[in-house]
Amino acid sequence: MAKNYVTTTINGEQTEFLCETQQTLLDVLRDVIGLTGSKEGCASGDCGACSVIMNGRLVCSCLVLGVEAEGATITTIEGIAQGDKLHPVQQKFLEHAALQCGFCTPGLIVASKALLDENPNPTETEARYWLAGNLCRCTGYDKIIRAVMDAAAELRGESVG
Structure with missing residues (x-):
């Protein structure tokens, strides 16, 4: 061939x-x-x-x-990482324990970065809609959404806590 x-x-x-x-x-x-x-x-x-x-x-x-x-x-x-430093989405996934088995995690992180590249200030509903094409059977989605929203705030320069 x-x-x-x-x-x-x-x-x-x-x-x-x-x-x-x-x-x-x-x-x-x-x-x-x-x-x-x-x-x-x-x-x-x-x-x-x-x-x-x-x-x-x-x-x-x-x-x-x-x-x-x-x-x-x-x-x-x-x-996605910036040199030796994790991208804020990656860091927030770790901080919010938004991963378990790790199989879906790469796709979710890439999709989250794509969302924040296109819309740096998404609502929670927009984030959930954007990530609807990524299936996760382990973590549920609340921790993932919290990680994305926290990363968005950090990328905008807002203090998070």
């Missing part, structure tokens, strides 16, 4: 890879590039475990073909 040559930017670094036409971006990220933070939960775009930011939009990488990454800018969970 013919392979396709793709050039893209992943987590701020230009990346080149070969992939088959039918190979998903999730498979490329995990199996070709070695970025295993994004998880495959459903392979149908229903769980959000494979969420990445592609060209500024939140997408399920299980629904995007690797060849569609040509020329794109992609941020995965591995690219």
